[in-house]
Amino acid sequence: MSLNFTEIEAKWQKKWDESKAFKAEDNSQKPKYYALDMFPYPSGSGLHIGHMASYTPGDIISRYKRVNGFNVLHPMGYDAFGLPAEQYAIQTGIHPALTTRKAIESFRKTLQSFGFSFDWSREISTCEPEYYKWTQFIFLKLYERGLAYQKEVPVNWCPALKTVLANDEVIDGKSERGGHPVIRVPMKQWMLKITDYAERLLNDLDKLDWPERTKEGQRNWIGKSEGARVTFKVDGHGDSFEVFTTRPDTLFGVTFMVMAPEHPLVKKIASSAQAKAVEEYIFATSKKSEVDRKATTEKTGVFTGAHAVHPITGEKIQIWIADYVLMDYGTGAIMAVPGHDARDFEFATKFQIQIKRVLEGGDTLPFEGEGTLINSDFLNGLSQKDAIKQMLSHLEAKKLGVREVQYKLRDWLFSRQRYWGEPFPIVQFADGSRGVPVNELPVILPEVADYEPADTGEAPLARNTDWVRYISADGKEGRRETDTMPGAAGSSWYFLRYIDPHNSEAPFSPEAEKYWMPVDLYVGGPEHTVGHLLYSRFWMKVLFDCGLVTHDEPFKKLAHQGMILGPDGEKMSKSRGNVISPEDIAKTHGADAMRTFISFMGPVDKDKPWAPTGIDGVKRFLDRVSRLVVNDEGQYVATKDALTEDIQKLVHKTIKKVTDDIESMGFNTAISAMMILVNELYKTECRSELALKPLVQILAPFAPHLAEELWEKMGGEGLCSLAPWPKYDSNLVADDTVTMGVQVNGKMRGTIEIALTASEQEAVAAALAVSTISSVLAGKNPDKVIYKAGRILNLIVK
Numbered sequence: 001m002s003l004n005f006t007e008i009e010a011k012w013q014k015k016w017d018e019s020k021a022f023k024a025e026d027n028s029q030k031p032k033y034y035a036l037d038m039f040p041y042p043s044g045s046g047l048h049i050g051h052m053a054s055y056t057p058g059d060i061i062s063r064y065k066r067v068n069g070f071n072v073l074h075p076m077g078y079d080a081f082g083l084p085a086e087q088y089a090i091q092t093g094i095h096p097a098l099t100t101r102k103a104i105e106s107f108r109k110t111l112q113s114f115g116f117s118f119d120w121s122r123e124i125s126t127c128e129p130e131y132y133k134w135t136q137f138i139f140l141k142l143y144e145r146g147l148a149y150q151k152e153v154p155v156n157w158c159p160a161l162k163t164v165l166a167n168d169e170v171i172d173g174k175s176e177r178g179g180h181p182v183i184r185v186p187m188k189q190w191m192l193k194i195t196d197y198a199e200r201l202l203n204d205l206d207k208l209d210w211p212e213r214t215k216e217g218q219r220n221w222i223g224k225s226e227g228a229r230v231t232f233k234v235d236g237h238g239d240s241f242e243v244f245t246t247r248p249d250t251l252f253g254v255t256f257m258v259m260a261p262e263h264p265l266v267k268k269i270a271s272s273a274q275a276k277a278v279e280e281y282i283f284a285t286s287k288k289s290e291v292d293r294k295a296t297t298e299k300t301g302v303f304t305g306a307h308a309v310h311p312i313t314g315e316k317i318q319i320w321i322a323d324y325v326l327m328d329y330g331t332g333a334i335m336a337v338p339g340h341d342a343r344d345f346e347f348a349t350k351f352q353i354q355i356k357r358v359l360e361g362g363d364t365l366p367f368e369g370e371g372t373l374i375n376s377d378f379l380n381g382l383s384q385k386d387a388i389k390q391m392l393s394h395l396e397a398k399k400l401g402v403r404e405v406q407y408k409l410r411d412w413l414f415s416r417q418r419y420w421g422e423p424f425p426i427v428q429f430a431d432g433s434r435g436v437p438v439n440e441l442p443v444i445l446p447e448v449a450d451y452e453p454a455d456t457g458e459a460p461l462a463r464n465t466d467w468v469r470y471i472s473a474d475g476k477e478g479r480r481e482t483d484t485m486p487g488a489a490g491s492s493w494y495f496l497r498y499i500d501p502h503n504s505e506a507p508f509s510p511e512a513e514k515y516w517m518p519v520d521l522y523v524g525g526p527e528h529t530v531g532h533l534l535y536s537r538f539w540m541k542v543l544f545d546c547g548l549v550t551h552d553e554p555f556k557k558l559a560h561q562g563m564i565l566g567p568d569g570e571k572m573s574k575s576r577g578n579v580i581s582p583e584d585i586a587k588t589h590g591a592d593a594m595r596t597f598i599s600f601m602g603p604v605d606k607d608k609p610w611a612p613t614g615i616d617g618v619k620r621f622l623d624r625v626s627r628l629v630v631n632d633e634g635q636y637v638a639t640k641d642a643l644t645e646d647i648q649k650l651v652h653k654t655i656k657k658v659t660d661d662i663e664s665m666g667f668n669t670a671i672s673a674m675m676i677l678v679n680e681l682y683k684t685e686c687r688s689e690l691a692l693k694p695l696v697q698i699l700a701p702f703a704p705h706l707a708e709e710l711w712e713k714m715g716g717e718g719l720c721s722l723a724p725w726p727k728y729d730s731n732l733v734a735d736d737t738v739t740m741g742v743q744v745n746g747k748m749r750g751t752i753e754i755a756l757t758a759s760e761q762e763a764v765a766a767a768l769a770v771s772t773i774s775s776v777l778a779g780k781n782p783d784k785v786i787y788k789a790g791r792i793l794n795l796i797v798k
């Protein structure tokens with residue numbers, strides 16, 4: 001009978017809780033370490049294995065840093081507003097406030113049962129008024145700075161969810177949550193001007209220790225393009241229009257123009273002969289989603305009957321409309337260069353428009369590579385790069401165009417026609433909208449019986465006429481904003497609330513911000529790359545500009561956890577029936593085994609299939625560790641014996657390996673190293689506390705409950721979770737002998753086992769003693785020796 005893990009785990013969770021073992025200190029002289037996990041949505045379906053995979057790495061690091069002299073902030077909370085909670089509430093018919101609170105209770109209980117070393121005194125929930133008061137406060141800061149505005153925009157409307165969605169919430173034309181179809185319709189919405197921060201959001205990525213693919217994901221989403229805005233006159237009209245091009249070098253290759261069907265000039269310039277076809281095409285396009293328009297399906301379009309005038313050659317060029325040109329990028333109109341742009345080529349081919357080559361290179365057109373300019377007047381013979389420069393100067397000198405930078409990034413659509421979110425602290429008066437005075441915050445989300453969204457797009461709060469009616473201090477009547485903020489509002493700054501969670505005067509104190517920020521390690525999924533992770537950076541920069549924070553990036557280092565797949569190697573899902581529930585594993589194997597197995601399965605950021613035999617193996621390993629201290633009869637069997645030299649060295653090497661591996665988040669190899677040590681202890685029948693105490697300490701970040709129990713049994717001082725990390729002696733960890741390959745005339749002939757400090761003479765002597773080497777030498781002495789200690793020994797004979 002090994003130790004009863006269920007009892008042990010409950011016992012130590014209680015002790016940690018009672019002694020507030022993991023409380024982060026506020027006025028500490030110690031260096032700080034802020035380890036943050038992405039907080040969960042408290043949905044009704046409970047915590048899943050993905051949460052465990054996500055929270056285990058940060059907990060290991062927190063526990064490790066805590067015993068290495070750091071004042072560690074490791075908090076947890078709930079992203080409690082937003083669609084999932086509300087959808088669940090609508091399905092069950094119970095108020096979202098109730099279902100959310102219930103889900104939070106269950107989440108907290110499960111999280112505690114896994115021994116995560118969170119500072120529970122800092123727990124926050126974004127749906128509580130004392131929290132969202134400050135979300136509203138920050139919104140007012142954005143509003144005051146002109147970074148929050150209302151606009152009629154084509155939005156992603158999801159008829160099934162009855163709300164609009166942000167671009168990152170729509171994947172392949174379907175809602176990210178639920179996979180419902182999403183269509184484009186114009187609606188008046190709140191927008192946040194994240195585009196004002198595009199350049200800083202792009203540049204500051206360079207100072208972050210984030211996975212490269214995540215930074216690249218943000219770079220692409222921001223999508224900076226440098227080029228020119230060129231003006232074209234409409235032939236026979238007083239009008240002109242502009243195009244955005246990244247390729248001003250190809251201006252002499254333009255053979256037609258394309259406007260987005262929504263372009264304001266289209267109806268005006270369409271010839272009477274083409275008017276009907278144009279109208280019909282505009283109507284057909286209005287039914288297409290942006291995703292469909294961007295898809296590489298067959299090109300469609302209609303000639304407007306109008307012509308543009310080439311700004312340099314004066315040639316007349318047909319103006320078309322086509323849905324592959326989008327209204328909300330660049331200027332909504334392009335100069336088409338079918339010789340060197342594949343989309344334009346396809347279009348020109350279909351509609352039999354002239355195709356001109358203006359760059360040398362490639363056998364066939366379209367040629368999209370780099371080349372030398374031809375058929376291009378004063379650009380002929382120039383490289384593409386020089387031609388771009390030359391053309392830009394020419395356009396600017398002749399006032400035909402200007403240099404321009406474009407970003408793909410769009411302003412953040414920030415309102416939802418839903419109930420379960422932060423009310424906007426905004427009132428519409430007859431003469432315009434105004435923010436409510438700060439002393440009226442929070443604007444409480446009223447309790448309503450009827451919180452279902454309407455088909456019309458009108459927010460549920462609008463039905464609450466008493467709440468909507470607002471009388472200002474100076475007696476003016478207004479109407480409260482009835483939309484609510486999106487789920488990502490509360491999560492855009494929650495890391496700042498943990499640092500001072502009970503402050504009722506401010507979102508956080510300046511001292512707390514100075515001390516605790518930025519987050520030293522943030523662990524969470526890569527799916528948040530262009531949503532939450534970008535929004536948080538944006539809000540942090542706005543707060544920085546307001547002088548409310550002293551750091552302009554929230555997360556110094558970011559790590560992603562991989563997915564835990566089912567035993568079949570597929571993503572876990574109810575329909576596949578391959579879901580592993582953490583609660584079940586906690587019952588059969590215990591939290592320690594679960595945490596250790598998750599760490600042992602492979603590198604943190606890789607997807608890993610769950611292996612039932614794997615967790616059994618890890619459980620056996622933990623049992624083996626415990627039997628070194630207490631045998632199956634419950635007798636204490638550890639000794640105070642001195643260690644042999646070999647075991648002493650191995651203990652120190654293992655401490656070093658585990659230390660280095662935790663630092664680099666290589667948890668799986670840390671556990672392997674501990675397994676090797678445990679095997680050696682069994683082999684040599686060593687049960688000495690001198691080996692076991694450090695072993696238990698370095699095991700503690702992974703299997704903290706068992707470590708505490710064994711530590712207590714061995715008479716360790718205080719909590720193992722707080723005992724200083726064992727130190728290794730660097731003299732004992734140096735590998736003093738190495739195995740080296742030996743070459744004769746560059747050809748590998750054998751190996752020698754030799755001290756790292758061995759001289760050339762000693763190395764040659766050792767080599768000559770190996771028969772496979774001496775037989776090749778056939779009695780001759782080497783004429784020349786190439787020797788680098790520990791690396792190479794090459795004997796040269798003539």
Ligand code: ANZ
Nearest residue numbers: 225244245246247250324325326329330332337340341
């Ligand atoms: C002429 C040209 C020639 C272009 C050539 C490309 C290649 P990125 O890099 O993504 O910024 N474009 C501009 N506005 C557009 C819109 N609203 N909808 C669709 N396409 C648009 O792409 C910039 C290029 O995409 C621009 O440069 C323009 O085509 C097109 F050999 O102008 B180019």
